[in-house]
Amino acid sequence: MFKEEQIIKICKQNKWRLTEPRLEVLRIISHSKNPIKAYDILKKLANKIKNPKPPTAYRAIQFWQKHNFVHRIESLNAYQACSHGHSHAGAQFLICDDCGKVIESNLHEIPEILKKNTENKTFKPLRWNLEINGLCNQCS
Amino acid sequence: MFKEEQIIKICKQNKWRLTEPRLEVLRIISHSKNPIKAYDILKKLANKIKNPKPPTAYRAIQFWQKHNFVHRIESLNAYQACSHGHSHAGAQFLICDDCGKVIESNLHEIPEILKKNTENKTFKPLRWNLEINGLCNQCS
DNA sequence: TTTTTTATGTAATAATATAACATACAATAT
DNA sequence: ATATTGTATGTTATATTATTACATAAAAAA
Numbered sequence: 657m658f659k660e661e662q663i664i665k666i667c668k669q670n671k672w673r674l675t676e677p678r679l680e681v682l683r684i685i686s687h688s689k690n691p692i693k694a695y696d697i698l699k700k701l702a703n704k705i706k707n708p709k710p711p712t713a714y715r716a717i718q719f720w721q722k723h724n725f726v727h728r729i730e731s732l733n734a735y736q737a738c739s740h741g742h743s744h745a746g747a748q749f750l751i752c753d754d755c756g757k758v759i760e761s762n763l764h765e766i767p768e769i770l771k772k773n774t775e776n777k778t779f780k781p782l783r784w785n786l787e788i789n790g791l792c793n794q795c796s
Numbered sequence: 797m798f799k800e801e802q803i804i805k806i807c808k809q810n811k812w813r814l815t816e817p818r819l820e821v822l823r824i825i826s827h828s829k830n831p832i833k834a835y836d837i838l839k840k841l842a843n844k845i846k847n848p849k850p851p852t853a854y855r856a857i858q859f860w861q862k863h864n865f866v867h868r869i870e871s872l873n874a875y876q877a878c879s880h881g882h883s884h885a886g887a888q889f890l891i892c893d894d895c896g897k898v899i900e901s902n903l904h905e906i907p908e909i910l911k912k913n914t915e916n917k918t919f920k921p922l923r924w925n926l927e928i929n930g931l932c933n934q935c936s
Numbered sequence: 937t938t939t940t941t942t943a944t945g946t947a948a949t950a951a952t953a954t955a956a957c958a959t960a961c962a963a964t965a966t
Numbered sequence: 967a968t969a970t971t972g973t974a975t976g977t978t979a980t981a982t983t984a985t986t987a988c989a990t991a992a993a994a995a996a
Contacts, residue, residue, distance in 0.1 A: 675992095677943090712944070752919075779890045781930040789924065817975075
């Protein structure tokens with residue numbers, strides 16, 4: 657959703673330090689068609705930074721996750737750029753079992769339902785992650 | 797949800813082979829208060845089986861997952877016994893960030909919402925996993 | 937300019953999971 | 967009963983994913 661310039665601006669506005677490894681990791685994730693794994697990020701990072709080690713990739717991933725520009729797809733151990741603005745408490749992903757494409761989808765009703773259903777059980781929901789497997793229109 | 801005898805019966809009915817490692821792994825997962833990790837299962841399994849190796853645990857876990865008696869909590873890399881009968885295409889988990897307890901919850905509305913929202917986008921949902929983090933009533 | 941905080945570099949290792957192949961066992965067919 | 971076939975296990979090795987720990991560097995604040 658965000659272009660690089662926008663992200664740079666947002667970082668400046670919030671005084672988040674936009675270092676080289678962070679910027680390069682964001683670019684790698686953003687330019688990846690499908691969710692990308694940490695060690696594949698690391699491999700690509702080696703084209704930009706001399707002999708990067710796992711913590712370099714993981715730290716940058718965490719930074720972007722924290723600010724909601726990158727999501728982790730739990731069932732894939734992989735990371736994808738956020739496509740719905742950078743602030744939300746929960747996300748929904750449609751994962752194509754065939755081509756591996758992941759569509760981030762905002763089901764706006766979910767939060768209401770969560771509240772209704774979980775507060776009845778006196779559970780206080782703070783964030784959620786919904787991963788839906790199936791077939792995308794290209795593959796079905 | 798199921799007691800051991802019921803599960804034994806169901807296995808016999810379906811001609812699923814209920815071997816020792818499978819039974820012991822099921823017991824370990826069932827008796828665990830919170831979701832349990834594969835290598836913790838393996839450690840406990842060592843009390844029952846001589847020097848078990850990772851594949852022994854993982855194979856048994858997979859067997860029970862396949863038949864929906866055990867779920868994997870993706871965000872925890874951990875496994876928990878199913879509490880809602882052994883046949884459903886999707887599951888919802890309320891994960892307490894404080895005590896680690898995980899409540900399996902059937903939000904019956906979810907499937908309808910999924911269908912509405914995903915078929916609009918011509919994505920065919922087959923199964924889903926919803927993990928909701930928050931605070932349980934004990935901890936909030 | 938000094939101090940403090942935050943980020944990175946690097947080596948080591950922890951935690952999670954699977955591949956490959958030999959052996960054993962159970963179910964089925966003969 | 968026995969041979970055949972398919973399924974499960976035992977075992978070694980290794981792949982994959984992620985973190986700890988500590989030294990150094992850079993930026994921000996005092």
